[in-house]
Amino acid sequence: MSEIIETLRALPGVSVTDTPEDMAGNLIDWRRRFSGKARAVVAPDSTEAVSAVMRACWDAGVPVLPQGGNTSMCGGSVPDDSGTAIILSLSRMNRIRSIDPEDDSVTVDAGCVLQVVQEAALDHDRLFPMSLGAEGSCQIGGNIATNAGGTAALRYGNMRDLVLGIEAVLPDGTIWNGLRTLRKNNSGYDLKHLFIGSEGTLGIVTGAALRLFPRPAAEATTLLFFATADAALKTAATLRAAFPGELSALELLSRSEQDIVARHFPDRALAMPEGTGWTLLVEVAGAGTEADLQDKLMAALEAPMEAGDVLDAILASNERQREAIWLPRHSVTEANMHEGMGLTHDIAIPIGKVPEFLTRADALLAEKLPDATPVVVGHLGDGNMHYIAMFTREFWAKLDDPKVFTKDVGHLLNDIAADLGGTFSAEHGIGTMHLPDMARYKAAPELAMMHAIKATLDPKGLMNPGRLLPAQ
Amino acid sequence: MSEIIETLRALPGVSVTDTPEDMAGNLIDWRRRFSGKARAVVAPDSTEAVSAVMRACWDAGVPVLPQGGNTSMCGGSVPDDSGTAIILSLSRMNRIRSIDPEDDSVTVDAGCVLQVVQEAALDHDRLFPMSLGAEGSCQIGGNIATNAGGTAALRYGNMRDLVLGIEAVLPDGTIWNGLRTLRKNNSGYDLKHLFIGSEGTLGIVTGAALRLFPRPAAEATTLLFFATADAALKTAATLRAAFPGELSALELLSRSEQDIVARHFPDRALAMPEGTGWTLLVEVAGAGTEADLQDKLMAALEAPMEAGDVLDAILASNERQREAIWLPRHSVTEANMHEGMGLTHDIAIPIGKVPEFLTRADALLAEKLPDATPVVVGHLGDGNMHYIAMFTREFWAKLDDPKVFTKDVGHLLNDIAADLGGTFSAEHGIGTMHLPDMARYKAAPELAMMHAIKATLDPKGLMNPGRLLPAQ
Incomplete structure (x- = not known):
């Protein structure tokens, strides 16, 4: 049992933790709903070190659970109760490797925290649009493993759409360098897309080349109030038609959610018109000036307001107001935990x-x-x-x-x-x-293909066992 | 040898052609660079009929070459010289199955010609943005098999980005129905992306759910003339910054290509300012009016024109002029064949x-x-x-x-x-x-994974053999 730990400890660039106190944070998820046991938490500091760890585990038949920021909503980032696996933490691999604003791309270690990548892009007057509640602690590798969505997916797509290339270490320790920044590359099966969303069950993503975007010249944000979800949906359709390619957020909250936020964070609460059943946060980003965008937004809302679909609208006229409109949305997970x-x-x-x-x-x-x-x-x-x-x-x-x-x-x-x-x-x-x-809803041929691929690329079944795929 | 032909002929909804005259067009590509032999051209009229054909070929060990519009540039759509394969033509599967403008999606048979899908979208005031020279004859299934790019990829992505779901028949005849229109669906390995770009080597795509987009309110098109490629690239960077998310085409032609078009289609030639070494076709599409967009385009070009980077510009002021600017671009493949x-x-x-x-x-x-x-x-x-x-x-x-x-x-x-x-x-x-x-440039781990996947999903090696993957 301890032989593998000794082997891993001896590897250069690898730190190993195996006391219960030091591992505690790695064994339970942040919402405290899922927990498990592990032999050790192993943190390599380079792709080569990851490769050496994987090779050692492959040789010893030890299961590996990759862990990023441990912010999974589904128990994907904590081990099971068997205690047989090691946790491979990417936390020490947190460098921005290179950034090329001209090419609109950035290449990063998988352990980079999402917010760090967002900020690196802004430093070069570019946008990395992935945005979600856990962005201050979730890691790029986890975003890739789960194909994260978030609030900007409407305009910029899911994580899958933002990844140009990946570097991964395969179960036997082989390093696959697929770190290209090309927008077009039709040369065989797209393995990148197979790894994205595979939740660490085929190998470990250690690096990624990501797409950047020009920063939109202007943004306009409004919060709309509705009596019914139907009215919100109708208005959303109007906005989609008015702003093809410019809508960057359409975030719906039920009144019950706004009330929960108000109950636990009274200073984040927004006043609501009588009869509000739903709120819709609308963000538009595009060329031109902010004033132009705001005018256009208000013009598009005229008809829905006259029809009585929109009860009222708050238009953010500065960044402080924009944050105030977003704050209840960003607070939902925390507020719900209190509720x-x-x-x-x-x-x-x-x-x-x-x-x-x-x-x-x-x-x-x-x-x-x-x-x-x-x-x-x-x-x-x-x-x-x-x-x-x-x-x-x-x-x-x-x-x-x-x-x-x-x-x-x-x-x-x-x-x-x-x-x-x-x-x-x-x-x-x-x-x-x-x-x-998965067992209940996925079609049989699809599950069969997934199992066949898993068995082929991870023949010893060591990668994140018991995740993603139900037992056959 | 003829037993399989008799079996296929007996299947309902399947037409079989095996005379040399009738097969001739299926055995050579449109540029007449690749040709081969086949037992028969088999055209099923439904997914179930495709399944029956595949099952029969699986049982008999007969290789299958899927064929769409036969417009491949790389010999992907004609058989080899062995004459052992049947050609499975999708040409009879050419129905638009359903269109849902509210959901911005359309579901089609794989044998639909690209242009038919574009037109169906326009009929519902929507845009299907894939556009390429062969659009009048290439089929959606071929676009998916090759992950087609085209002239609108800059804004709307490659075919991969336009496919929401697929229906495919696997080598043993199993039908996999993955025809969902969802924008987000993280439930296991993304098999859709594995099939897109797999060139018919894993199975046959028989249907697809595709993304539609709102039609942009306005478009502006200009042709720019440059002395050097450097100047064209510099101007392109300026335009990318000025029109985030609105550029829909940036098509570069060398003077030599414009001259070839002029030589073989004199009536399509455009007058060029002295010293022109390169032309760049720029198209911008967005909200607002056409006049606004044109003004914005000209404003963005002011600096590059003053700097002497842009020698001259033709701005299309109506659809006829727009077509005239596009015509040389659309004529390159044909003109080059003459040249x-x-x-x-x-x-x-x-x-x-x-x-x-x-x-x-x-x-x-x-x-x-x-x-x-x-x-x-x-x-x-x-x-x-x-x-x-x-x-x-x-x-x-x-x-x-x-x-x-x-x-x-x-x-x-x-x-x-x-x-x-x-x-x-x-x-x-x-x-x-x-x-x-493939053998020269792809990394060994990548090739090894591709071969493993191929062997797993097509264990008899019957699907489009000798395509995509080099022999091991």
Whole structure:
């Protein structure tokens, strides 16, 4: 058992931690919902050191769990209870390797924190658009492993769309350098896309070449208030038509979510007009001046306001106001943790089906789970609805089997999504939490191909076992 | 030998052609550079019929070559000389299955001609942005198999970025229905991306769900004239900064290419200012009015014109003028066929390296191949340069071994691209033509993974054998 630890300790550029106290933070997720055991936390400081660690584990048959910022929502970044795996932490690989503003690209270690990459881009007057709540601690490697979505996906795409090339270490320690910055490269199967979203089950991504964008000359941000989700969706369609290619955020919150934020962070609360059932944060970014964009935004909203669809609108006239509008949105995960036990679902449906989904989900909750409060955090622009069934801690404490309950609630809601041509996992990934959903919702030929690929590229089954793919 | 033909003939919804006359058009590519033999051309009329054909071929061990519009530039769509394969033509599967403008998506048979899909989108006031010279005959399935690029890739991405979901028939006849229209779907390995660009070597794509876009409110098109490629690149950088997200074309032509078009299609020729070495077609599409966009375009060009970088500019003030500016660009492949024997290279390099690439390629041609005229057709926005070594037919006729000569010229130029972090195959794919380049330029771990995946998903090696992957 300790032989592998001694082997790893002897490798240059590798630090090894194996006391319970020092490993504690690596063995539980930040929401404290998933925990496990591990032999050691191993942190190499270079691609070569990762390769040496992987080779040693391959030779010894030791499972490897790659860990970035440990901000998974699905139990993807903590080990299981067997205690057989080592955690391979990318935290020491945190350098910006190079940045080329002319080529609109940056090449980074996988352990770079997302916010560090955003800031490096801004230093060169460029934009790295990936943005999500955990950006101060999540790492690029984790964003790649889960194909992160976030609030700017509407305009700039998911992580997949922002990755030009990757460097990865394969299960046997082989280094694959695919770090190109090309926009076009049709030379064989696109292995990069196979690794993106594979949650560390095929190898470890150690570096990435990422796309940068020009910083938009101007931005305009507004918060709209609606009585119904239908009215919000109708207005969103109007805005999509008015700003082709310029909309950068369409973030929907249910009144229940705004109320939760107000309850736990009163200083972040926004005044709402009477009858508000929903809010929609709209951000537009483009050429020209801010005043022009704001005028255009207000002009586009004239008809929906006259029709009574929009109850009211707050237009941010400076950066402070913009932050105030965004703050409740950025506070939802933290506020929900204070509120109670929220079962967050990560559903995506075709955009036109959003109202039907919400109507059916609310009705089902009212019928089957009267103790739940429906809370919605939606990326409306891409049909991605985080539909949350919120329970009190008291209710939760009385459950016989919270795991089974969680799974059952998931199936109830995900069944509706599936029926509408949707998915149970839009942007958070599978981890361990969604394994039962993989078996339930994925087509048999698709699962069979995934298992075949996994068996081929990780023949000893050492990479992040028990994640992503349900047992066959 | 004829047993499989009888089996296929008996299948419902399958037409089989096996006379030399009827097959002739399927056995040679449109530029008449690649040809081969086949047992039969088999055209199913539905996904189920494709499945039945694949199952029969799987059982009989008969290789299958999928064929769309047969417009490959690399010999990817015609069979080899063995005559063992059947050609599976998608031409009868040409229905638009459904279109949903609200969801910005359309679902089509793989045999739909690209232009038909473009027109269906326009009928619903939407844009399907893929656009390339062969759009009147190439099929969606071929665009997916090769991950087509084209002239709008700068703004809308390659085919990969336009595909939301696919339906494919696997080598043993299994139908995989992955036809979702979701923008986000992180549920296991992204098999869709594995099939896109796989050139029919893993299975046959039979249907696709594609992204649509709002039609831009306005477009502005201009043709710029430059003395040097450097000046064109500098101006392109200025335009990229001025129009973040709005540039939809940056098409570079060398003077030699404009001259070739003028020689063979005099009525398509444009007058050029003295000293023109390069032209750059710029198209901008966005919100607002056409007049606004044109003003903005001219304002952005003021500095480069004053600096003397831009010799002159033609601004299209109506659709007829726009077409006149595009016409030489759309005529290059046809004109080059008239001109002589053009060895087209499909190179991409990081954008900042374009001038260095052109300088080195020109110098190398002058030194090693004085009989060649350098001709350049470049998608400047994404660093994709079709660098063409043009030879006279007389020169070509005297060559001992044109195939070896072609390969050698390719290596000379592709070596420069590789040295600059580029690729030998940006958007045309591999086919048979680039097989020697795959072996020369792709990293060993990457080739090994590709071979492993191929062996896993196509264990009998029946799908488009001898394409994409070099022999091990």
